[in-house]
Amino acid sequence: MSPTFNPRARNFTDDYVLVEKFCLKKYEFSHGDVVVFCSPSNHKEKHIKRIIALPGDWIGTTHNSHDDVLKVPKGHCWVEGDNSASSMDSRSFGPIPLGLVKGRVTHVVWPPQRIGLVERVFPQERVSSFK
Amino acid sequence: MRLLSYMGQWKSAAKEVLDRTAIVAKFLCLLHVTNNYLCSPTLVYGPSMLPTLNLTGDVVLAEHVSHRIGKVGTGDVVLVRSPVDPRRILTKRVVGMEGDTVSFYVDPMYSQTTVVPKGHVWIQGDNTYASSDSRHFGSVPYGLIQGKVFFRVSLFYLAYTHPTPPPPPTHTHTHTQTPSSIFFQKNWFQLQFQFRKYSIPRNEACFYFVRIDGIMEMF
Numbered sequence: 001m002s003p004t005f006n007p008r009a010r011n012f013t014d015d016y017v018l019v020e021k022f023c024l025k026k027y028e029f030s031h032g033d034v035v036v037f038c039s040p041s042n043h044k045e046k047h048i049k050r051i052i053a054l055p056g057d058w059i060g061t062t063h064n065s066h067d068d069v070l071k072v073p074k075g076h077c078w079v080e081g082d083n084s085a086s087s088m089d090s091r092s093f094g095p096i097p098l099g100l101v102k103g104r105v106t107h108v109v110w111p112p113q114r115i116g117l118v119e120r121v122f123p124q125e126r127v128s129s130f131k
Numbered sequence: 132m133r134l135l136s137y138m139g140q141w142k143s144a145a146k147e148v149l150d151r152t153a154i155v156a157k158f159l160c161l162l163h164v165t166n167n168y169l170c171s172p173t174l175v176y177g178p179s180m181l182p183t184l185n186l187t188g189d190v191v192l193a194e195h196v197s198h199r200i201g202k203v204g205t206g207d208v209v210l211v212r213s214p215v216d217p218r219r220i221l222t223k224r225v226v227g228m229e230g231d232t233v234s235f236y237v238d239p240m241y242s243q244t245t246v247v248p249k250g251h252v253w254i255q256g257d258n259t260y261a262s263s264d265s266r267h268f269g270s271v272p273y274g275l276i277q278g279k280v281f282f283r284v285s286l287f288y289l290a291y292t293h294p295t296p297p298p299p300p301t302h303t304h305t306h307t308q309t310p311s312s313i314f315f316q317k318n319w320f321q322l323q324f325q326f327r328k329y330s331i332p333r334n335e336a337c338f339y340f341v342r343i344d345g346i347m348e349m350f
Contacts, residue, residue: 027217038274041250044201075215099212099275 001048002083004034004118005108016110017048017118019103027098029054029077031127032120034105037079040096048105049089052122053078055098057129061091075099170194172284173210175222179256179264183208184222184283191222193278203252203273204228208280211254214271222280223264227253229273235266245270252276 005015019036023029029051039045053059053072061068072078076095081087090096108114165171176188184191193210197203205225213219227233227247234244235255247253251270256262265271 040272043274075217097214099217100272
């Protein structure tokens, strides 16, 4: 998730963030939310990625060097890390059920010089949602 | 002078209120922790687990410890958050763990075989004819499991000679204690216990039974 979290490449254990769990009442997320979720291949690990596409959206991906457009199934979401070069996300394990999401990241609380709101950004050119 | 005495009384009353509030707050915290992390009663309904569980509703006890330490295995009835709607929780049985090969009938003529991927489980309802489960939405990640069901609680109310509860005592009855009723309500489930502690003839008594799968306890 560089450079949003841990911008210095040397050690990946520096940033502390605030995770809010009120979103788990209704499971309503927006495009660009950073969320914490249990890994679908190992329930003991938790990952932190950004939600790029919500249920019903069409997302453009590159699969085996040819472009593909996938529809995110009902109850699932597409998550990607900000550092696309080195990120294990939905491009490898596919869309994840929203039930695996354990919280939403709202603020960075440590280190002090990076305290602030976590912005909501996402690649709008790759996602299209027809509602 | 009187103002000072009023202040003293108010201070002791306020202290007592705070003490009582603290006790209630501690109890609610304990209830929340037990419900979410230890054991909780849940109302489950629907036809997908017949004949194991009722169509119209069953209260089951589910424990939330096993799935965190990885002790959920084949044959367990589990509470699972639906992969299709994260606000719904399903009750299904685990039929295959990661690495298992599962064969199922898509329709009576056509059978399909899949291998359960790493970190996933295959869940099916006991009533295969009326259950939407892994045969429709595929293997579910283990992280969606919320708890394991281990008990079913059934509540019986038996009145021997009076089909309705006996009338409240009038002044002519002799009773040792005033009748007290304890009303306990959760947002989905309502239990009403009424203990009428007065001397009544034995043949007019009404008994409450709570059966926990074979263990009878009489209140």
